[in-house]
Amino acid sequence: MRAELSLKKMSSRRGRIYISSIIGPRIAYCNKWLLKGTSKSPSPSPSPSPLVKVNQPSCFLFVLFRSFSNTTKNPTSPPQGREPKPKALPKQSCNLGPNHLRSALISFNRMLRMRPFPPISQFNKALGSILKMGHYATALSLIHNKLQQLQGIQVDFYTFNIAINCYCHLNRVDFGLSLLGTLFKRGYTPNVVTFTTLINGLILQDKTPQAVELFKKLMRSREIEPNVVMYGTIVNGLCRTGSTIRAVSLLRIMEEGSCKPNTVVYTTIIDSLCKDRMVDDALKLFSTMDEKGIFPNVVTYTSLIHGLCNFGRWKEATGMFREMLDGGIAPDVHTYNVLLDACTKEGKMKEAEGVLEVMIQRGVDPDVVTYNTLMDGFCLQGQMDEAIRVLNTMVERGLHPDVFSYNILINGYCKKIKINEAMHLFRELSRRGLKPDNATFSAMLRGLFQTGRCGAAQKLFNDMQAAGIIPNSQTYGILLDGLCKNGYISEALSLFHMMESKSLHLNVVMYNILIDAFCKDKKLDTAWALFSNLASKGLQPDVKTYTTMIQGFCEEGLLHEAKELFVKMKLNGCLPSDVTYNTIIRGFIGQHKCYEALILVEEMVQRGFSADASNSSLIIDILLTKGQDPALRVVIKKFMPKDSHGMQEIE
Incomplete structure (x- = not known):
């Protein structure tokens, strides 16, 4: 949605079991590529796991599966006569370098050339390695384009679990659920790993309530005995959605049950409590860990240090850091970044540089976040020359500044009313192969308005939309404020009405800007009309x-x-x-x-x-x-x- 800004005028998303009977006809199609060329009976596994039953799955799991597949978005059916395959998957992450992936692919292709073929377990091992690297689409492609195309190789239960895991990490839990239906068709009973993967997939797609419901049904049925990983996954989902208290309740259930919480579960809740500014509760839970003989890790300490620093409790944070070192736990880059961030926010730039020096001496390589944090600290102090020095140091160490690096510097220059320097950096972004985002444009717009360059601000706003960047509430707020403070009050009101007509999000901050402007312009009737209009917009x-x-x-x-x-x-x-x-x-x-x-x-x-x-x-x-x-x-x-x-x- 584009809104052109002009200073003159504002213009104006089981007997025989049939897959379709379990999951519905539309979701079943994407399983066919896994079934094609395989026998109806499960392929023999070299070393069957006791967790995998090759017998008739329980009726409960069928019902459970149907209830969840019906509430999950289904993919659209492909045209008839064409073999479906996954496409338009989200861009995957790459956690390890290209050399690791290349080695895994060479190993996989070497096995494909062997006669006879190695057992499917060897292929699964290779696929598992690729999955752990974060190359989810690549793993799916190998299953579809390699294993499925060759006679003599039959995918097994573990292959299905890998495929489900890949789909879940690609935010296609609907495809993962459809493969669960295929498992039922082939006579497999999904195990705790399968369901944990699906629960995690739902959480990754911001469907934590559905994940919790699935977990509850599994608990009530007692068909699957949850392990600590499944509990930890649910705890993580609850914490991600701000339901820390519910996560603590689940922790208490674990403590009283047979499946005891581990370091990861405790740390997840401690981190969430710190983020909810409940640091004292986090410290109590930390003490509980010690009493139960559960050892904290670097993430536990880092979360607590961060929480303490946010409250300015430097002495306790320092004590926690020393305790961490005395316990033989080495701080990682994130720990140092937390300490450095705390120093910069307090304006203690010498101490911040001291943290960086210690970090390097201990063999921990600073990352882009480290240098960005230091740059931001200098910008907050108005020391732009020092901020640029940090940027150059980052480049000299072989790191590539990101768009956030530039946003920090652009914002710093704009606050110092050095718009030409800010504009130079803005133009340098594209030469570096980086794309400015909302924050970049917002900083530049604010700077241009502060210097009275309203025409340049208007052009930049239109360029922003032409680049496909949709202005957010902050950007519109800057526009309204800039226009009002430069005397273009009627134009600001026109922009405001245009936003209303296009059903853009209006917040109380925008109303405040206009009310303030009209009060200062002695137009109390207009200001009062805006004030009175708040209730009708659902705003207080x-x-x-x-x-x-x-x-x-x-x-x-x-x-x-x-x-x-x-x-x-x-x-x-x-x-x-x-x-x-x-x-x-x-x-x-x-x-x-x-x-x-x-x-x-x-x-x-x-x-x-x-x-x-x-x-x-x-x-x-x-x-x-x-x-x-x-x-x-x-x-x-x-x-x-x-x-x-x-x-x-x-x-």
């Missing part, structure tokens, strides 16, 4: 919205309206801030309504706020000119900062 005004509108009323001398809105604000559960109190007090003082101001001052003091410098000066002036009112003097002493200038004069 926040403290900034109320404060802005109150200030608008006060500046126009409409104290009655300001006081009414102030009362309504509290009734609606939005507590005034110190800025709100100072704004309305200033309004009443400005109209010489000292008694009303005094009542608000007392309320403000009770809330633990004090007057700002502007109000302090106004109140002192009034007190000096209106005489020594004893009641007023007592209140003034309560709310004035102890070091306020002028108090001695009153005394």
Whole structure:
């Protein structure tokens, strides 16, 4: 969806078992390539596992499978007469280099040339290696284009599990479920590995509720005995979706049952608790690990250090780091990145560089995240020359800056109002083979508006959309703010209405920008209309919205309206801030309504706020000119900062 921005005008997603009877006719087609050329009976396995039964699967598993296949998106059926095969799969990750993959492919092809063929277990071993490398589509292609095409090779239960795993990692759990149906057809009973893979696939596709439901049914049926990996997968899914408390409940069930939690399960929950800012609970769980004799790993310590640093608990974080070293656990690059990030956020750049030095001395290679974090720290301090030095060091060490590296520097230059330098880096992105993203354009737009270059900002916004990048809420907020602050208020309102007409997401921040602009432009009717429109859009005004509108009323001398809105604000559960109190007090003082101001001052003091410098000066002036009112003097002493200038004069 494209929105052209103009400063002049804004224009305007089982007897005989039939596969289709279990999973439905549309999902069954993608199994045929695994069945083609194979006998109806299961192929013999050189070393059958006791976990795999080659007998009639249980009725429960059929019913269970049907219930889940019906709620999972099915692939579209291919044209008749054509052999289906997976296509348009998502881009796969590559965890190991091309040499590892090349060696695995050479080994696989060598086995294909052997006569007789090696047992299927050897092929499965090779496929498993490719899967572990993250080359999921490659593994599927080998099964389809190599194994399935040759007579004399029959895929077995393990091959199916590999294929299911690949599909799940490619965000096609629907295909994985369809292969589960094929397992039933061939007389196999899926084991705990199969179901854990499918549960993980559902979680990877943000279908954690379905994953939990499948897990519950397995638990109730007792057909599959969950192991620690399956429990850990569910715990991970719950934590990913913010259900940390439910994950803790599941942990307690594990602790009381026969399948005890391991380091990974505890660490997953500890990490989630830290991210939920429940660091003390995470530390208690860490102590529980120690009591139960479960050893933490580098991830456990890193999560806790990160959580402690986020709360500024440096002493405890340092103690945790030392405990980690004393326990013989070597910090990894992520641990050092956490420490470095904590230093930069506190402006401790010397300490941050010290962390980098120690890291290198200990043989841990810094990564792009390390240098990005250091660059960001220097940018936050306005030290752009130092940030560029870090960028050059990164390149000298053979690392390639990513788009986030450039975003940090562009944002840094824009904040320093060095737009030409920012634009130079912006243009360098394409020469480096990198594509700017929303954050890149947003930083540049903000910088251009700050320097009054509205025409250049307009062109950049249109270029952004021409490049296929859809502006997000932050980008539109920057546009609205930039237009308003440069005097293009009517154009900002036109853009806002265009966003409304195209059903783009509008948030309270955007309303605040416009309300503030119209209040400052003395157009209170328009500001109030926008304020009143919030409820119809399902939005609630926040403290900034109320404060802005109150200030608008006060500046126009409409104290009655300001006081009414102030009362309504509290009734609606939005507590005034110190800025709100100072704004309305200033309004009443400005109209010489000292008694009303005094009542608000007392309320403000009770809330633990004090007057700002502007109000302090106004109140002192009034007190000096209106005489020594004893009641007023007592209140003034309560709310004035102890070091306020002028108090001695009153005394």
